[in-house]
Amino acid sequence: MLLSVILLLASVVTAADGVPIHYEVKGKGEPALVFIHCWSCDRTLWENQVAFFAKNHRVVTIDLPGHGESGKGRTNWSIDSYGEDVKRVVTKLDLKRVVLIGSSMGGPVALEAARRMPERVVAIVPVDTLQNVEQRMTTEQVEAMVKQIQSDYKGQITQYANQYLFAPGTPADVKERVLSQAISMPPELGIPIIKAASLYDPIPTMQTIKIPIRAINSDLYPTNLEGNRKYTPQFEVVIMKGVGHYPMLEDPVRFNELLAGALRDLRRTSSTDRARKSPGP
Secondary structure, eight states: OHHHHHHHHTTEEEOTTSOEEEEEEEOOOSSEEEEEOOTTOOGGGGHHHHHHHTTTSOEEEEEOTTSTTSOOOOSOOOHHHHHHHHHHHHHHHTOSSEEEEEETTHHHHHHHHHHHOTTTEEEEEEESOOSOTTOOOOHHHHHHHHHHHHHSHHHHHHHHHHHHTOOTTOOHHHHHHHHHHHHHSOHHHHHHHHHHHHHOOOHHHHTTOOSOEEEEEESSSOOOHHHHHTTOTTEEEEEETTOOSOHHHHSHHHHHHHHHHHHHHHHHHHHHHHHHHSOOO
16 A cells, blocks of 8 residues: 555656646656657557557656646746656656657657756657748737637637648547547636747757657658758658558557657667767777
8 A cells, every 4th residue: 555655656746836747657668758748638648659668668658737637727838847847757757868759749848858958868759740840820820829719719629620630541539539638628728838839939949959859740741851950950750641640549550660660760879879989999
């Protein structure tokens, strides 16, 4: 009984503003894989990845504040604050070598987390995000979008998801799951988080990051590899065809294969770099 209580307590860490952050840990092995979900989802987004990767890695899934079991009483819903949240979890677990895997909004969150702990994060895997970092909404466009969402929260979110997030082959159960979570999110949480994510500019942080970035993006929208490399020359991408915005749910077997391939590539790159730095005879 005492052990179970200790394990339960270990799954919560306090954010800088006092909000509790819930997370789960499974498996052993380095690098540790820290999975960061998208807007309106929670750590169960990665349920098809946890068992698969926990065989060889320590796997951490986080409920970002405002989502899942984590606290909702925050006033600053910025990507910066989410990056600090991830750092809090990684520091609490004392993870030495970490790969951050971030879906949609989780990609920018991973950038901010990596910027805060360059000594721990060895790579970032954005998932269907950062397709074109030069393409951003203006402040005026974001404000107009926010007003539109405020006028009919559930209707506007449903319309947006159906129009922009799903591919023709996206399974019906995935659509239902995603939409149910999205429209169930209280507008007083969902709207400011959408606004913060839409206003975030990833370029300044990308310019400071030297570790590998290996994106796994769907073919729903093109990835501007050349444009992204202006700011992060080490940006690479593999395209997962025929899926929408939630490849980890839509085709988990294929997604896991691509992520495993990215991790193998990162290991080879790391081994090569260490060999180059080793002193000669």
